Amino acid sequence: MASGAAAGYLARMPTARRPLLAAALGLAAARFIPDARAAAGGAPPDAEARLADRLRRLDADGLDPAHYAIPDQTLAAAAPEAYRVALHRSAALALHDLLAGRVQELPGRPDLRRDAAALGIERWQAELATAAEPAAVIERASLLPPEAAVLKAELARAKQLARRGWATIPGEATIEPGSTDPARVPALRARLAAEDAALAAAPDAGALYDPALEGAVRRWQAANGIEVDGRVGRISLGLLNRPATERVNQLRVALDMRRAAAPEPGGRRIEVNIPTYRLSVLEEGREILGMAVVVGRGDRQTPMLRVRMTAIQFNPPWGVPERNAREDLLPRFRRDPQAMMERGFRLFQVVAGERVEVDPREVDWSQVNRQRFPFFVRQDSGDANALGRIKFVMPNNDAIFMHDTPDRHLFRRPDRAFSSGCIRLERPMELMAMLLEGTPGWDVPRAERAIASRVTGAVGLRQTVPVLLRYATVAVEAGGTVRVRPDIYRLDAAYVRALDTPPAARMADAGVLR
Numbered sequence: 001m002a003s004g005a006a007a008g009y010l011a012r013m014p015t016a017r018r019p020l021l022a023a024a025l026g027l028a029a030a031r032f033i034p035d036a037r038a039a040a041g042g043a044p045p046d047a048e049a050r051l052a053d054r055l056r057r058l059d060a061d062g063l064d065p066a067h068y069a070i071p072d073q074t075l076a077a078a079a080p081e082a083y084r085v086a087l088h089r090s091a092a093l094a095l096h097d098l099l100a101g102r103v104q105e106l107p108g109r110p111d112l113r114r115d116a117a118a119l120g121i122e123r124w125q126a127e128l129a130t131a132a133e134p135a136a137v138i139e140r141a142s143l144l145p146p147e148a149a150v151l152k153a154e155l156a157r158a159k160q161l162a163r164r165g166w167a168t169i170p171g172e173a174t175i176e177p178g179s180t181d182p183a184r185v186p187a188l189r190a191r192l193a194a195e196d197a198a199l200a201a202a203p204d205a206g207a208l209y210d211p212a213l214e215g216a217v218r219r220w221q222a223a224n225g226i227e228v229d230g231r232v233g234r235i236s237l238g239l240l241n242r243p244a245t246e247r248v249n250q251l252r253v254a255l256d257m258r259r260a261a262a263p264e265p266g267g268r269r270i271e272v273n274i275p276t277y278r279l280s281v282l283e284e285g286r287e288i289l290g291m292a293v294v295v296g297r298g299d300r301q302t303p304m305l306r307v308r309m310t311a312i313q314f315n316p317p318w319g320v321p322e323r324n325a326r327e328d329l330l331p332r333f334r335r336d337p338q339a340m341m342e343r344g345f346r347l348f349q350v351v352a353g354e355r356v357e358v359d360p361r362e363v364d365w366s367q368v369n370r371q372r373f374p375f376f377v378r379q380d381s382g383d384a385n386a387l388g389r390i391k392f393v394m395p396n397n398d399a400i401f402m403h404d405t406p407d408r409h410l411f412r413r414p415d416r417a418f419s420s421g422c423i424r425l426e427r428p429m430e431l432m433a434m435l436l437e438g439t440p441g442w443d444v445p446r447a448e449r450a451i452a453s454r455v456t457g458a459v460g461l462r463q464t465v466p467v468l469l470r471y472a473t474v475a476v477e478a479g480g481t482v483r484v485r486p487d488i489y490r491l492d493a494a495y496v497r498a499l500d501t502p503p504a505a506r507m508a509d510a511g512v513l514r
Contacts (some may be wrong), residue, residue, distance in 0.1 A: 047133055048076070048087055054135040055090055059159075060152060061098060061142045062252030067503050068094050088129060091138060093503075095128055096121060098141040101259035103498045109491070111304045111470035115262035119144075145258035147476045154482040155251040162244035166194040169240055175232040177214045182207040188232060191240055192216045225276065225414050225485045235415065239486060249496045250484050254474035256499060269466040270309065272423060274302055275473045275485045277416040279402075279425065281434060289434055294405070294416045294424035301489050302421050304471055307394045308464040309402075312432055314450045314457045315381035316391035320345075321399070324420050326373045334365040344380040381456055389451045390428045392435075393458075394467050404428040417488050423469075438462050 052073065058065045071086040100116035128137045143149055167190040169175075175184055185207050192213070193200040199216035214230045221228045226235055264271075264282075272279045274295050281289040296302035300323075320329060333340050337360035347358040358375065368374070379385050388404025398421070405424040410416055425431060433444045439462040450457050473485045473492055487493060 047135070048084065049073070050133070050135040051091055051138070052087055054138050055087075055094055058094055060156065062155060062255040062499070063094070063097060063102060064500060069503070088134075091128055091134060092125055095124055095138060095141055097259075098138065099124060099144065099260060101256050101261075103256055103495060106495065106498060109304055109471070110306045111468060112257065113262040114260045116260045119260055145255065145261070147258065148255065150476050150480050150482060151251060151255050151258075151474070155248065155255065158244070158248045158251055161194060162248050164194065164244075166244055167191045169232075169237055172234065172237065174234075175209060177209050177211075177217075177230045179209045180207045181209070185209050185213070188217075188240070189213055192220055196220065221414075223483060225483075227414050246487070247484055250473050250487060250492045251482075252499060253492045253495045254472070256495070257472065264468065265466055267466075269468065271468045271470060272302075274304075274469065274471050275488055276475070277414075279423070279431075281431070289430060291430070292411045292416065292426040293402075294410050294419050296419050296421040297417045298488060300420045302419070302423060302469060303398045303400060305394075305396055305398065305400060305467070305469045307396045307467050309392055309394045309435065309461065309467050310464050311393040311458050311460045312435060312447075313391040313393060314447070314459075315389060315454055316385070316387045316403070317381050317456060318379040318385055318387050320377040320379060321420070322373060325375070325377045326370050328420075329377055330365075330368065330370055330373065333360055333363070334368075337361045337363065337365070343384045344382050346378050346380065348376040348378065349374060350376075381454065388424075388428065390432055392425075392428075392431065400469075402428075402431075415486075435461055435465065 052070060055068060055070045056065050058068065068090040069086070070090045071083050075083040075086070099119050099121055101114055103112075104114060106112060124137065124141060128134050131137050142152070167187045169184055169187045169191055171184050175181065175188060179185070188209075189199065189204065193216075196216045196219065198219075199212060202212040205213065217230050217232060217236070218228050220240075221230075221236060224239055226239065232240070264285075266284055268281065268283045268288075270279065270281055272293055272295070277293050277295060279291050279293045280287045329340070329345065333345075340360055345360070347360050347363070348355050349358050350356075355376065381389075384406060386405065388406055390404045392402040394401055400422055402423045402425055407424070410418055410424070411426045429444075432447060436442050436444065436447060436459070439459065442459055447459075450459075471489065471491050473487055475483045475485075477483060
């Protein structure tokens with residue numbers, strides 16, 4: 001098959017089948033291009049041994065060597081041709097996954113997009129089949145993704161830590177700086193010393209939670225994106241007691257996600273990275289505005305989305321979703337319906353096909369069934385409204401939007417998964433000002449007057465803006481520092497399950513074994 005035709009076919013075929021075609025192309029090359037290898041001077045006698053060794057070290061790339069059926073070295077002497085064919089089949093499959101990513105797509109993850117065609121995988125496969133040093137081709141492919149070298153070094157370090165393991169800190173009560181505990185403080189010190197060289201070199205204060213240990217706790221809290229207060233409470237204990245293999249797996253995910261990642265569109269766009277609780281407005285890849293956000297809590301997760309922002313609404317009312325009404329507002333109506341009315345909440349019920357308003361003070365709330373909540377709830381616009389004064393509209397099937405909020409104190413927390421799914425903005429006025437640029441008849445003073453009027457209104461954006469809600473727990477900062485944030489929605493764990501799916505299951509999913 002000509003390389004151009006192969007590339008076109010590879011681009012058009014279902015993603016689940018692409019690794020199989022890539023392997024077939026590589027296998028064909030291994031079988032039918034020996035003359036090209038010979039014309040190039042021939043491979044050194046031990047080149048295939050080096051290739052086999054490199055494939056057995058695919059775990060350094062976050063892949064499982066067992067998935068690639070690497071032939072046993074004893075076959076090389078017993079059946080050299082069969083060994084060569086099997087080895088190059090393994091190498092072709094590994095090369096594909098190193099270039100294009102082993103996990104092609106996942107349900108509910110539109111933030112994962114590949115552009116393998118841009119890499120020219122068929123050219124890489126042809127080079128692998130004809131190279132005098134095929135292991136070098138595998139090594140180059142492994143370093144192709146952005147930041148791969150830094151992430152691989154961090155992965156090696158995390159694996160070394162995982163092999164040693166670390167102490168588990170017993171108990172649930174908060175460990176306070178300056179306190180003494182003969183069991184828990186030494187366990188905390190041992191746990192942090194496994195990662196923190198400065199603490200490991202400091203004098204051991206035994207059962208005393210001393211300043212050296214507090215400094216290590218604060219460094220660890222900052223690195224993990226949680227409140228830096230030196231107090232080791234429920235959240236810190238939960239993260240400290242995670243298995244060391246969890247960090248290993250998050251780094252494996254980060255490597256695979258970067259492989260053949262499709263570039264985002266140029267121009268102005270908005271990104272929200274859920275695990276870091278941060279919004280960025282980007283223009284040609286450069287951040288021109290950034291701010292903290294509050295995202296959905298674990299049981300009401302913000303979905304990953306690719307949408308467009310189309311409008312800004314001023315003084316929005318809040319049509320309360322049924323789940324929020326049942327789980328959050330029903331207990332508050334039961335306690336004090338008058339207070340709920342004062343906060344702008346109104347009840348409606350369908351009677352004879354028409355929606356009519358109901359006085360909350362006249363409802364026998366003790367008889368209202370949480371599972372069959374009979375009311376619609378709306379909160380009028382105003383100072384107490386949960387959406388604040390501005391709502392940013394981005395149509396989608398999950399009814400997710402961005403908005404202002406009266407609860408400003410949450411932005412001071414480093415962990416900010418507290419909403420029911422929508423995204424609360426730290427500085428909505430700055431985002432509004434940026435979005436209104438170039439909108440005929442609108443500027444910030446007019447928008448401020450619209451807000452001050454307390455009348456609900458809206459303005460459509462002159463140019464809609466792409467919005468990406470994504471999930472990336474691992475970042476490489478300037479200077480090469482790798483930050484791994486908690487996997488708050490367990491999406492990395494789901495990715496790892498897909499990453500570790502055995503090849504037979506992948507082929508069955510692709511329809512090959514049916």
